[in-house]
Structure formats: C-alpha cells, structure tokens
Amino acid sequence: MNLEALADCLSSASCAVTQVSTGLIVGMLMFLVTSGLSLIFGVLGIINFTHGAFYMMGAYCAFTAYALTGSFLAALAAGALGVGLFGMAFERLVMSRVYGRDILMQLLVCYAMILILDDGVKLLYGGEYRMMGMPDAFALPPVEIAGGFVPGYYLFMVGVALAAGLVLWLGINRTRLGKIVRALAINPQMVGALGINTTLLYAGVFGLGSLLAGLAGALAAPIRTLTPGMGVSILIESFIVTVIGGMGSIAGAFLAALLIGFTRAFGAIGFPLFVDGLMFALMALVLVVKPSGLLGREAA
Amino acid sequence: MGTNTVSGRAPSRRQVLGGLAAGAAVTGFPHIAGAQAKAIRVGMPTILSGRVAILGTSSRAAAQLAFRQINEAGGINGRTLELIDRDSKGRPDEAAKVTRDLINNDGCEIIIDGEASSGAFAVHEVIRDLPVLCLHTCSETSSLSADPKLHVKTAFRCARQGIHDAVAGGTYAARIAKQKGLKRWMTCSPDYAYGRDNTAEFLEFAKVFEPSIETVDQVWPKLFAPDYTESITKILQTKPQAVYSALWGGDLVAFIEQSNLYRLFNSITMFSGGLGDPPVLTAIKQLPPGLNTAYRYNRNYPAKPANAAFADAFAKIAGHEPTNWAWQTYLACQFMAEALKRTGGRTEGTALAGALKGMTLPAPFAVGDAITMRDTDHTIIGYPVAWGRTVPKAPFVEDFSDVDWSKIVELEAQWKKSKGYA
C-alpha cells in the first residue's frame, strides 16, 4: 500500500494524464467486449459463454485480412463482420435450438463451441504466438499531453470503442428498431404478435453482440499476442464487468469497465498487489449487496 | 506387407516412415513415429493444446527428429525407437494419468516428460511409483532436481535450471550495470511462483556482483494477462535506468509490442530472461535493437555445424525455428539413446539410470566439449547459459557472452547450502 505515491501521482499533471489514459485504454477495450455480452444477455436472456472465443476469432480474422491485404481498415472490417456473421449463423443453427431450455444446456453448447473454435484456430494457425503488427499509420511516437504520454494507436482504439458504444446506445434508445429490440427483451410474444419477425431480430442482436466481440479482437490484434485459447481470460474479465455493471445493461457495462480500468491504472501506483483481489471482492460485494449490479434491472 | 520384417534394411521405406513422422506433426493423427516390430516404446506426456501448445508441439517435433535420426542410424541393437505422445491439456492430474497409461497400457519403457511446471512434478510422482527412466525436458524449476526430498532414482532433468540462469543473468547484468552506471532497477515479472523465484534470484546475484544496484520498484502482472499497459505506465512514472523481466512466451510478445507504443526502450535498458526464444523473437513485429536477453536457443550459438544442422532439420519438420524446449528434448533423446547403447538395449529404469549418471555427451549445444548429466542431482550442466543483445534481423540475437561453468557451479553450491538442499 503506497498512498503517498498515489497522491503524488494525482498532483502531477503528467502522471495523472498517463494514468487516466491507462484507465481508459484498459477500460474501453473491456467495455467493447462486455457490451456485446451484455446486449445478448439483455435481449435474449442467454449468457454467451463463447464470447471470449469470438474475440479470439476477431483477432485471427483481422490477422489474416491484414496479412492478405495490408490494410488495417480491411482487418478491422474482417474481424467485426466476419465474427458478426458467424455469430448469426451460430445463433440460427445452434443457440436457437436451446432457447427456453435449461441454462446448463446453453452452457454445454457454448463449451462445445469453445472447444471447436480453439482447436480450429490451432489447426489453421498452429500453436505459435502471432502478432498482427502495428499499421504504419500508427507507428508514431506517443502523443504528449500535459507532460504525459499517450500512444496514437490507443487514442484511436479508445475513440472507436467510444463511438461503438455511443452508436449502440443511440441505436437502442433513440431509434424505432431500438424500441423494438427493447420490447423484445421484455415481451417477445407481443412483439411477434405485432407481425415483427422476432427470429430475424434475435439472430440480428446475437450477430451484433458477436460483432462487438470481433471488433474488440481486431482492435487488440496489433497489440496483444494471438494464441489459441486467448479468449479465456477475456471471458472471465467480461463476466466480472457484466456482473458489476448489471447483467444486460450497456451503460452499466460502460461504468463498470471504466471503474475497473481506473482501479487497475491507479491501483498499479497505490496498491499494486491488491488489484486482482479487488476485482473479485468488488464482484462479490456487488452480488451480495445489489445482485442486479450497478445499473441492472432488478431481477424479476 | 503387414509383418514388418524388412524394417532396418529398406531405406526407401524408412524415408516413407520419416515422411509419416513429419506428417504426424502436421495432421496430428498418426501418433507413432517409426512404428516397427520389437520397437522400444517411449512415451511423451506434454501440452499440445491451449495457449502454451507450442511447448508441446515443438518438443514433440524435436523428439520426432531425434528418433528418426537414431532409427536411420540403425536404432538400438537392431531395435527401433517409437514415440507415443499424449496431450495432458496442461492439467497435472491428466499428465499423471496419461503417463501411467503410457507405461501400463501402451508398454512404454521410457518417459520423455514434456510437461511444464506443476505437470512435471505430477509426472515425477508417477515415476516414483512406476520406476522407468524419465527425462524431464521442459521444467526449469530448480527444486525438481535440487531438493533431495524430491529425488527420484530414475528421473533426470534435461533442461536449463532456474538457478544456473540466475547466476549467469546476475553476472551479466552486474557487468553491464558497472559499464553503464545502471543503479536504479525495476522488475516486471508474471505473478506466480516461477516468476517470483526467478526475479528474486536474478536480483540476488546481480547485487552480489554489483552492490550499487538498487531495486526501486516491482510490478507483477498476472500470468497470461493480455494487457500490460498499467505496468508499462508505472515503469514510465518510476523512470528506472534498467528493467528486468521474467515474462516469457506470448506474454512477453505482448509486453514488448505494447512497450514499443510508449517508446519505453528508448530510455530504459531492458534485461529479459525469456526473449531469447526464437518463436518470441519472430512473433514480435518491431523488435527493438539492443535489448539484453538470456540465451534460450540460437542457431548461431554455440557456433557449431551440428547446431545449425539441427536448426535446419527441425525447421523442416516444425515449420519454425527450434524453441528452448526443442533443443532440450532433442538432447534428452540423445542422452537416452546413448544410455540404451551402454546398457546393451536393456530398458530397466535402474540400469538406464546407472548409465545416465555422470554421462557426458558431445552434443551440438555444448558450450565446451560436452554436456554432463551430473550424477549427484540428475541435472545437466555445461549447456549454454549466455546473454546476448537483440538485432533487427534473424536470428535476432548476437554477441553472446557466456559465463564460466565452474563459477556457476560454485555459486550454485552456495545457494544449495543456503536452501538446506546440500
């Protein structure tokens, strides 16, 4: 515990800038993954345990597209859209068959999918460590802000995550389609009775959630190591964020991801050894005090 | 055609089998390299799936290469060697299970243990129960061979050992620190037993050789963490002159690339225990020059034709440069073959162990003339424990400076005493 160091850091502009940006960098990518998980849970009421594997797929899709085209935009698009489409197919062919059944059946199906995807990646790419490489556009020295340093790529990454979050929020809360989706979450029979194709809508929402995981994977590909099984730690992390923020709440996911990002950034300065324990403790505390999470709806 | 009678005499057939063995690495289906009548079966529990799959796939490829070469040279007293590998999925209880199965069910008479960390200890206990010859090829944890309480009569380690690396690293770091006046040090190592022990031992020896070294701070990211930003910015804030890291594998790749974004290595001298592994070096897209790293494997060091030949032959099977685990496994196979020759093909654990104790082998990887399997604690000495500096083009590390083994052994003895091992 070193609160003095923490106070010193907060009073110095350069340190504060670097650590705040660290919190955003850690938090925003986490938010992007989690928002997809939360969206799927909020609307479909199922927990997509394959979300981490989708993140891995996004990274590998981006890796391949970048190797083929050399274009970073193509890599991002491939990661996001490729996984989005795969997610829709997965929902139609597999998940939709276990709706309304035991949550354990969903878990089992997802586990099978994780096994298949992890092995598939190993079959295609081998067990070696892979790195997509930083696009030239971002191979610049870090930007200096008030004496603190922030790498250009991270500014871009945080920007994309924020934009995606904003579009998602606006889409759900300000558009007609969003209204239908919200209605779908509450009363699917009624939505169906109104002549709306709920099957398509479910697939669409699942696909959108998967797309967000894929986009996060693609954004991570230049800076994180690609290996089979890389999705596992991401899955655990996003569960913690989802639970703290509230299952099904996008805004909650945003808040919780920021909270954890800042805890890690400033915890590294002030109380380095407690950071991980703090995440579990926070999760347990939230579950005991308010199981529905910071911004979640109360359980019916 | 099913009787296998012509085995040793038809070169074309052997080539076919060799091709099959190579194919096994790719398809993963046929698990038997060089299957022949009366073959000596050697079992290999290892990790072939998950995020450290490369540990197992590269170890297996090295064993396949060694077996093929031994069989092509006539095998052992007319008997061929046959490799049977099993994936433990990184679970120690599974490692114990497949090892028992390999011995009890598949008739394996020797075990080449390609397990890391806890898995190696689990296999070690199986060997206590079922005393066949076992060569650990991936565990670097010193206590496995140094702690007499853990001693198993037929188990040997054919891998680098943490304490040897620590002495070498400390010596090298102290020398550079003296040259460049590096006094303020930080560490960034994974938060688990190996990471903590390795880092503590490195600092301990560095301070022995250069007392002015001061540890200003330490950060401990989690093992297999995807993101190191908070550790990197913490280092930026602390502004040390040098950083030591025990990160390895994919974690290290991510750490270096993320540090590049902050231009961390412009102002800080980096010392890494794991960067010298070729798959790590090749995975990093922008490898900063001048990072100090421990030797893990290099085709140019030791500069011997046999070493380069090994690297070429391995790359043909595996599709990438040898890993640290690969040369260790290859060497273990050579030790095993030599022991079998000396026992006249007898495979009893005690007989082979007797032959292996104190054996010296003129291996491609020996810094001097030979690598020795020390008889007192069943572990190898005389292998490369050098440090070098990174350069942007393959094989990425050069300028290796080695440490005199007599000095390593002397300090190791002191360390053993302090731990109550000797």
Place this chain on the structure above:
Amino acid sequence: MRPGLSPAGLRRPGLARDVAIALTGLALLLALPMAFPAPALRDFLIYFFAYGLLAMSLNLLVGLTGLVSFGHAAYFATGAYVFGLLMQTGRVSIPVGVLAAVGGTALVALVIGAICVRLKEIYFSFITLAFQMFIHSVIVTWVSLTGGDQGLRGGIPRPPVLGLDLNDARTLYGACAVVFVLCILAMRQVSQSPFGYTLRMIRDNPARANFLGVDVTAMKLGIFVFAAAMASVGGLILALFVSGAYPEFAFWTTSGEAIFMIMLGGIKIFLGPLVGTLLLQTLNHFVTIYTEHHGLVLGTVILVIVLGLRRGLADVLFDWLQARRAPRAAGPAPGSLEAEPIGDGALKGRTV
C-alpha cells in the same frame, strides 16, 4: 414439522434395496480388476471415482435443489489440499486425514455457502464462481503453504491403514472403491430422506416451501455444505492417487467439466451424473489416444448429443423406459406420458 435427517428418515423404505444395490455395485467394482487385471483399468476407475463424486455431489445442488453452482471444484480442491497438507506432516493417519479434510472443507463451505445461498438463479452461479476464483488465487498466491502454481510437491505419503498397505495399487483401488460406494450411498440416503424431498420442493416452488414453514436458506445451506463435503472426498481420492494436489483442481474448467458430466448423463436418474462421468472420461481417454484434436472431436460429440438428443443419455434411457411403462400403468390411454405411474421406481425417476 421441520423436515430433516430424523431417525425415521434413516429407516425409510427402500433403504434395504439401496444397500443391496450398493453392495452389488461394490462387488462388481472389486471383481472387475480381477477379471481384467490391466493396471490401466484400475487407474481409469480411480479417476472415475474421483470425478464421479464431484459430479454426483454437484448434482445434489443442480438437480435436487435447483442451485446451479459454477464453483463446485473449489471444494474438490480444498479436500485435496487439506488432506495432502495433513498427510505431508507425517503425523496423521489416513482416516484422520480424510475426516479432517472433509470436516475442513465443510467448514469452508459453511462460510462461503452462508453468503452464496441467499442469492438466486444466475447470481448464485456467479457468486459461487467468484469464490472459486478466490480460492484458486489463494492457492496460487500462498506459495509457502501450497507450492503455488507448482502444486503440492514431494508426494503424499500413504501410511498403512488397519494393516492395509495403500502403496500397493490393488489395495489402493479397493479402498477407493469402498469409499466411493459409501459416499454414493450417503448421497442416496440424503436425497431420499425427508430433507431431500424438502429440497425438491424448494427447487420446484420455493414460495410454497416458505409458506409451509421451511427455512429455505438453512435447507439450501445444509445441502451446500453436504455437497461440498462429498466433493472433497473426490478431491482427496485424486490427491491420494496422483500423490499431489494442484491449483488446476480449483480452476473453473474443473467445475465446468463436472457440469458437462451431469448434463451428458442426465439429471432425472439418481446415478445419471455417473453415466455422464463415465461417458466423458471414456471419450476423453480414447480421443486423447487417437488424436491431439480432442477439442474438435469432443466439441462435436457434445453438440450432437445436445442438439440431437436434447437431453442427457441416461435421461433418454429413462424417458424411453417411462414411455414404455406409462401406457401400461395408465391403462387404456396409450401415449399419455402425463399419467402418473405409481410406485417407488416412478417416484425415484421424477425427482433426481
């Protein structure tokens, strides 16, 4: 009025039959290695005992009480570590070590369970998962006691018990078989007791149970602790056999696998999870031998079972038997699966 383990519960009808079945099962288990003396079969069965107890005990929560725990392996590991650590002191006999491990685990489960059972549904699942991750990180961090990620090293001694030398593989197997059957019998006893039926009521209609004056929280806590104690026996069998304990025992994948064993086997028959354990162990064993791509194969098999059969294998068998029996019991209305057959077998079938 309060249901529980009353003396009457101990003498329930059907007990004699259960004991007879258990003895037959035990005799079969002991005879098997004599008929097929390959050591690999014994090894396989010991793993089956360990993971079978984990799956069976988890099903007391999942199937019997409707509590979906994602963190059951925490107690499997606690049992293994407490037992291993006590035995390594060299001052305890195996029976004392076993009792202490089971008791210690029960104590841990009592503390954790007291917090967990207050939560419902998915929140219960998540908090059990959180506590499991906590226990896992304690094991990994507390290196001086547990050996951290390298596990409990140096072997677990097996001093003789009642003149039996457990270092002999056959004796060890026999001892494990006896303990395994005893535990299964104990779980059966609990599941068929009034306490067990109260748990079924809690699962099906907690509000009703509450109105009837059942202390739902206490009942849930009771079964949580009992299930944890049974899981710890599985853990210590494994620790005794592999002569070590490893943090992977407490990792979430171990809990996950126990859930798959239950689902593969089915939850309608008491011994369903054992069917699942056998299935997964066998699959794993052979797939690992023939291909390193076991993920691909295992994943596909699970998908086929879940999507094709839509339920566990033992459940398929059970439903088929029910369908055959139902027309007879219900008289002239063939195909009416809703008809309530009367009798012990049907009762057993409907509930776990």
